Amino acid sequence: AQSVTQPDIHITVSEGASLELRCNYSYGATPYLFWYVQSPGQGLQLLLKYFSGDTLVQGIKGFEAEFKRSQSSFNLRKPSVHWSDAAEYFCAVATASGAGSYQLTFGKGTKLSVIP
Amino acid sequence: KAGVTQTPRYLIKTRGQQVTLSCSPISGHRSVSWYQQTPGQGLQFLFEYFSETQRNKGNFPGRFSGRQFSNSRSEMNVSTLELGDSALYLCASRRSGISTDTQYFGPGTRLTVL
Numbered sequence: 001a002q003s004v005t006q007p008d009i010h011i012t013v014s015e016g017a018s019l020e021l022r023c024n025y026s027y028g029a030t031p032y033l034f035w036y037v038q039s040p041g042q043g044l045q046l047l048l049k050y051f052s053g054d055t056l057v058q059g060i061k062g063f064e065a066e067f068k069r070s071q072s073s074f075n076l077r078k079p080s081v082h083w084s085d086a087a088e089y090f091c092a093v094a095t096a097s098g099a100g101s102y103q104l105t106f107g108k109g110t111k112l113s114v115i116p
Numbered sequence: 117k118a119g120v121t122q123t124p125r126y127l128i129k130t131r132g133q134q135v136t137l138s139c140s141p142i143s144g145h146r147s148v149s150w151y152q153q154t155p156g157q158g159l160q161f162l163f164e165y166f167s168e169t170q171r172n173k174g175n176f177p178g179r180f181s182g183r184q185f186s187n188s189r190s191e192m193n194v195s196t197l198e199l200g201d202s203a204l205y206l207c208a209s210r211r212s213g214i215s216t217d218t219q220y221f222g223p224g225t226r227l228t229v230l
Contacts (some may be wrong), residue, residue: 017210032216043120043206044221049214064220090159100214101172 002027002095006107013081014115021096022074023091030096033074034104035065039087047089050074061085086114118143120209120222134195137225141188141209148190149219150182153204158187165190181226202229218227 004024013019025031032051036044039044048059055067065076076093092104121140133155141148149172150162161174165184180190188209194201204226208219 034218036221041223043178043223044208046220049218068158092159098170099171100212100217101147101164103161103164103172103174104151104159105161105207108158108175110150 002093003012004091004093004105004107006089008092008108008110009108010113012109012113015083016080017076019076019081019085019112021112022093023074024072025074025091025093026072027093027095029033029096031074032102033065033067034092034094035059035063035074035076036090036092037054037087038090038109044090047076052110056115066093069103081112083116086112088112120206120220122205122222122225125223125226126226126228128230129197131199132141133197135197135227137192137194137205137227138191139190139207139209139222140219141190141207145187145209145211145220147210147212147217148184149208149210150175150190151206153206153207153224154200154202155184159196159206160167166180171220177210197229200230201227203227210229 005024034049035047042109052069088109090109091107095101123138126230149168164172168184177196184190204224206224207219210217
């Protein structure tokens with residue numbers, strides 16, 4: 001069965017420091033991968049997605065992610081973190097169920113705290 | 117363009133009651149999915165509707181049901197509420213039935229069951 005693992009429950013970084021959030025997936029076919037961000041009391045906002053092609057994907061707010069098939073990973077990176085990036089980040093894989101339908105299987109999330 | 121809207125944003129019910137949550141997708145989107153988010157289980161898929169038909173369902177009991185109207189708006193119903201149903205319920209819409217379409221999420225409805 002498909003699954004997503006985010007090994008880090010909570011990460012704290014200083015403002016201006018670089019960031020890498022880890023994501024490993026388990027899926028038999030070519031994965032469709034996503035990173036979403038959730039601020040307290042809010043829904044999920046899409047940061048970026050990977051369907052095919054270039055394995056380095058650029059997203060909004062200066063985020064990027066790299067798909068590595070050999071490592072079954074899709075890690076999220078940002079070169080310089082801003083205080084407003086403090087939130088919870090979710091990695092997800094789309095599981096197709098036929099006729100264009102798919103469901104997202106999410107990791108447990110990584111909570112990011114930013115020290116001013 | 118307006119995003120996905122969900123009403124109500126907050127809801128308090130007691131055990132045994134039923135509840136109906138509403139979701140209005142982004143204009144032009146025909147697919148609506150529902151997810152439950154709890155601290156213990158995380159984000160879990162409930163079901164997806166497309167053109168008024170349920171075409172995918174997660175592993176939830178029959179107390180959880182939904183429907184979609186001709187204007188793509190969707191409702192989710194939970195009957196005989198249990199304490200464990202307390203959660204943030206998120207609705208997501210996407211344009212069509214193509215598997216590469218992206219899901220866009222609403223702000224959620226926070227349900228508390230007492």
